Amino acid sequence: MVPEGPETRPGARGGAHAPVPGDADEPLLAPADADELLLWALMARFERLALDRYVALAPALADAGDGAKRAWVARLDALPTDAAALAASPLAPPTDALLARARSADETAVLLVQGLVLEHLGQAIYRIAEGTERASDASRSLARDGLAASRAVTAAAARRTADAVGSGEDLYRTFTDHTHGVLGALDALADPVDAVFGARFGLRFADVMGEFVADLVAAGTALGMQRRKIVAHLAGACMGL
Amino acid sequence: MSTTYGDLRGARDAAQTGSRATRHEAPPEQAVAALMGLAIFGEKVAARTYVAMAEIRDEHAELLRKFAGMEARHGASFLAASRANGVEPDREFADGELGYLIEQVDRYSAERDFDALAILQGFIVESLAIATYEPFLAIADRYPGATEAFSTALADERFHVDWITRYLRLRYFDRTGEFLGLAERVNVQGIDCVGGTLMNIAGHLDQVGLSGADCAAGMLDGYAALLEDVGLEQRAALKNVTTLFAPLLVRYQRERAG
Numbered sequence: 084m085v086p087e088g089p090e091t092r093p094g095a096r097g098g099a100h101a102p103v104p105g106d107a108d109e110p111l112l113a114p115a116d117a118d119e120l121l122l123w124a125l126m127a128r129f130e131r132l133a134l135d136r137y138v139a140l141a142p143a144l145a146d147a148g149d150g151a152k153r154a155w156v157a158r159l160d161a162l163p164t165d166a167a168a169l170a171a172s173p174l175a176p177p178t179d180a181l182l183a184r185a186r187s188a189d190e191t192a193v194l195l196v197q198g199l200v201l202e203h204l205g206q207a208i209y210r211i212a213e214g215t216e217r218a219s220d221a222s223r224s225l226a227r228d229g230l231a232a233s234r235a236v237t238a239a240a241a242r243r244t245a246d247a248v249g250s251g252e253d254l255y256r257t258f259t260d261h262t263h264g265v266l267g268a269l270d271a272l273a274d275p276v277d278a279v280f281g282a283r284f285g286l287r288f289a290d291v292m293g294e295f296v297a298d299l300v301a302a303g304t305a306l307g308m309q310r311r312k313i314v315a316h317l318a319g320a321c322m323g324l
Numbered sequence: 325m326s327t328t329y330g331d332l333r334g335a336r337d338a339a340q341t342g343s344r345a346t347r348h349e350a351p352p353e354q355a356v357a358a359l360m361g362l363a364i365f366g367e368k369v370a371a372r373t374y375v376a377m378a379e380i381r382d383e384h385a386e387l388l389r390k391f392a393g394m395e396a397r398h399g400a401s402f403l404a405a406s407r408a409n410g411v412e413p414d415r416e417f418a419d420g421e422l423g424y425l426i427e428q429v430d431r432y433s434a435e436r437d438f439d440a441l442a443i444l445q446g447f448i449v450e451s452l453a454i455a456t457y458e459p460f461l462a463i464a465d466r467y468p469g470a471t472e473a474f475s476t477a478l479a480d481e482r483f484h485v486d487w488i489t490r491y492l493r494l495r496y497f498d499r500t501g502e503f504l505g506l507a508e509r510v511n512v513q514g515i516d517c518v519g520g521t522l523m524n525i526a527g528h529l530d531q532v533g534l535s536g537a538d539c540a541a542g543m544l545d546g547y548a549a550l551l552e553d554v555g556l557e558q559r560a561a562l563k564n565v566t567t568l569f570a571p572l573l574v575r576y577q578r579e580r581a582g
């Protein structure tokens with residue numbers, strides 16, 4: 084059962100903006116490819132919640148890159164994804180649990196949970212999907228565009244975080260307080276991701292985590308947080324401590 | 325790279341069936357006995373590994389035999405400190421942890437794969453030692469004789485790491501891609517093995533007043549930094565090490581949750 088929320092409603096808030104039409108030569112995603120559509124249905128849930136939170140609490144992120152995230156969500160909404168198939172998959176329970184911890188209620192939480200952690204997690208997934216030859220050209224093209232939209236947001240999020248939350252040790256304390264719950268919920272996705280996408284795309288949880296941690300550490304140190312402390316926070320949260 | 329840890333995890337699981345139950349709920353005395361057992365017998369394995377490396381490369385044999393002697397002395401000083409505090413090291417626990425490592429060392433030795441041994445012993449195993457000895461020094465004064473034993477060992481391990489780093493930098497100068505391939509090959513079993521041991525002692529580390537999570541981060545980040553010192557980019561090093569650590573972290577959380 085998928086709980087009702089902004090991430091489950093196509094076109095929620097940001098969807099008021101018209102989708103950016105794809106290139107005329109862009110490959111089309113075949114509706115018959117259920118595994119690929121499942122990936123995009125999953126990403127759509129994360130992206131809708133992110134956009135909803137940006138519009139409500141961090142408008143600079145919603146507007147970043149000329150509204151890149153709005154256009155990206157609209158594009159995901161236009162795909163022939165099947166929400167029921169996602170809800171019936173083993174991905175649904177851990178995704179529900181993770182997103183329940185990501186309903187950020189203020190700008191600081193949005194900047195750190197969505198703008199830093201989940202955007203970089205999404206980038207890791209997009210990067211792997213873009214690079215795998217086992218995905219269709221259409222999915223690889225989508226992944227490339229999702230990555231570009233996310234990068235526009237993380238650049239804006241870094242600037243806004245430095246201005247609104249701070250940097251260095253102060254930021255680290257706020258970062259750990261706000262992100263422990265979300266990071267601690269990632270482990271439940273490991274088996275479902277490997278089972279659903281591992282053989283099909285070569286998209287495995289461990290590979291996603293490798294990409295994610297490498298990027299998050301780089302983003303965190305750019306904001307003045309200590310590398311070792313970021314790794315310790317990630318390790319502790321992933322160990323359930 | 326794609327992970328191929330499934331089969332290797334199975335090998336480790338079989339070797340360590342007996343150690344899981346003690347991981348989170350052991351009383352402090354049992355935790356100290358397990359940690360000292362691992363430290364003492366782990367140093368003996370380290371000595372054995374440096375001897376194996378000396379037998380492969382004549383030009384470095386004299387120095388590597390000195391390293392082996394230093395590791396053996398660490399084991400002896402840890403045993404003396406252990407006995408001085410009435411702690412009987414848990415050999416059974418140590419054997420369960422070290423068997424998987426010894427198998428990998430023996431395989432590389434038989435193949436005369438010096439560079440793989442250099443990474444396994446000089447980087448991965450030494451990173452585990454440093455990641456635990458360093459924070460332990462903050463509480464070592466609770467155990468008479470432990471501060472001197474562990475501070476000497478820590479300084480020696482850093483010396484070994486420095487030499488291995490210089491060796492690998494020279495050998496793989498301008499051949500970073502080849503070094504990455506070597507590291508990836510060794511890491512698949514090496515991190516599963518040695519990182520898995522760290523996960524298995526994380527609860528014990530918490531019990532004696534350290535942080536298992538901080539030690540895990542120390543090993544993960546410390547080892548990645550060593551790969552960077554040889555020439556890998558930060559992103560490549562962190563990505564590869566984390567990819568192989570991630571299943572261990574996930575498994576720890578699940579087993580802890582029961």
